[in-house]
Amino acid sequence: MEQNAANRNLKEILLSDMTFPLLVAIACAAIFAGTHMYIMHGMGAFNEIFVVQMLDQGLNGGDFAAAAGFATGFLVARVLEGPLVGLLDIGGSLMTGVGIGIPAVLLASGINGPIESFPLALLTGGVIGLIIGGVIIIVRKLMPQGISASGTGVMMGAGNSTGRFLGPLIILSAIQYSIPAGIGAFVGAAIFYKLDRHIAGGAILGAMLIAGIAQMFV
Template sequence: MDTIEINKKSFWYSEWSFPILVGLMSAGVFAGTHMYYQYGVGAFNEVAIVAMLKAGMDGGSYGAAAAFGASFLFARILEGSLVGILDLGGSILTGVGIGIPAILLSIGWKAPIENFAFAIVMGLFLGIVIGIIITTVRKYTINQSNATFGADVMMGAGNSSGRFLGPLIILSAAGASIPIGIGATIGAVIFYLWKKPIAGGAILGAMILGAFFPIALK
């Protein structure tokens, strides 16, 4: 048995390990939010983002934290599915650590944030769901091809250089298939006209047309 086949059967290279790892990270981050909510320390995020949650705790309005965190989580799930690497800052720290707790608090469901054991279970569950969504979407889109199209090296750039990811995502999508490339281009143009980062539009466009025209290479 060659090395590739051995790696595929090991925990670190298996598809089912990714949701578990994301779940464990999410459990810790959600528990950190519980610590901050109860004791004022422990949140895993930047000060400015945690301040949004604090504003809701003081004033009772969690709209800003919920919208900001949830939008980051949604974007990073799509990005992780296409690019192949999950941005932990946007997805886990901001999305699971701030966005989802803010949504739960805004609807009056405080138990997952007030109870430590419940926070661990909730974070674990959310992380596993996120991991399953990413691996499933990626499996039925770009991973149906035998090539990565450079997608495995796209992430890791900071926010200041992230604006250069848009053209790279378009090129990767075009390399995956013509319909996916067209979708990424149209999405990027729409977001450019909307004066938003084109990377988000390219990802959304590629995912939408990719759902209708999946890659079926063998």
């Protein structure tokens, strides 16, 4: 009896409105820290290639207008959309907006601390996530009855259809890296395609496997 009561209390806590901002804060902390890793060490960004390229243009030329405008616009649109449709698109709002847009705005403003310091990047991302999650919950609460998506809760992870084009890019990158990696990526992608799975995963696994075996005999 006590166990059932404890389980119910835990479920109520996990499904409460306060939990969502905490989850968004954790995600944003990781994403913002990933951008720090990319800028300082050349790897770690949680974004699509073309979005990171916008940030690279700012880092190389000093003009962050493209990255700031495009990514921040995505963030605002997705945050406003979330309470209406019951979905928070992590790719558009957090990965693009928090991972690229906000860092671009900070760098353009000459504020480099949150970007250059890993602990400060985690803290900054966490605070941003709390604000985003809180705004979404507040807007959802203020919505008149019947306007939100059939009363659904806010869910995370709407997905992005552009991921289907990542497989060929991985194969081309593997071929440029080495012939064994390219062969492995092609074979892995073909197998996953035959199994009706995303070819990107097969290309990555195939490239890692064949290239790893080839390195053992070099």
